Amino acid sequence: MPPSSSSSPSDQLAAERADVPRVAPAATPRAPGTFGRFLHDAMAALHREHPQAWAGVCKALRSRRVTLRVDAEIVPLRFGAEQVAFTPFAPAAHVELATDRPTIHALVDGELSLESAVRHNRLRLSGAPADLIRFHEGLLCWLHGAVRSPSFPALLAGFRQTEGDA
Numbered sequence: 001m002p003p004s005s006s007s008s009p010s011d012q013l014a015a016e017r018a019d020v021p022r023v024a025p026a027a028t029p030r031a032p033g034t035f036g037r038f039l040h041d042a043m044a045a046l047h048r049e050h051p052q053a054w055a056g057v058c059k060a061l062r063s064r065r066v067t068l069r070v071d072a073e074i075v076p077l078r079f080g081a082e083q084v085a086f087t088p089f090a091p092a093a094h095v096e097l098a099t100d101r102p103t104i105h106a107l108v109d110g111e112l113s114l115e116s117a118v119r120h121n122r123l124r125l126s127g128a129p130a131d132l133i134r135f136h137e138g139l140l141c142w143l144h145g146a147v148r149s150p151s152f153p154a155l156l157a158g159f160r161q162t163e164g165d166a
Contacts (some may be wrong), residue, residue, distance in 0.1 A: 060135075
């Protein structure tokens with residue numbers, strides 16, 4: 001299942017039946033250029049274009065809460081067996097990641113390794129070791145699918161172009 005938001009059970013069922021990703025506005029503003037919007041669109045593309053990678057992400061992070069902080073934006077996520085929910089608030093997470101847009105761009109462009117970003121405090125991870133291992137497994141599945149999904153170059157380009165607007 002694609003990304004969804006936390007809402008009433010009947011709303012969730014309707015969204016699942018329609019296979020339409022839903023995002024909670026408080027957690028992920030729909031404004032173009034936000035990291036949350038990019039992530040939502042990228043997850044929907046991964047689900048659609050590389051279902052094996054999507055399944056790997058969900059399997060690795062099942063029953064985990066992850067909070068991503070990019071600059072001042074906070075994107076709380078809750079992973080299920082086949083879906084991820086963008087939650088409207090950030091309860092205690094199993095894994096927290098904090099970074100900024102320039103670091104994301106440097107990582108995507110191959111100018112910076114994940115190890116170097118962590119070592120130089122440009123990307124901060126926190127969580128129990130077992131949860132961080134599962135996060136790493138999910139991230140590898142994500143990346144494996146992202147590089148093979150036709151929509152990702154355009155999504156990244158859109159994220160870059162709106163950097164000043166976010």
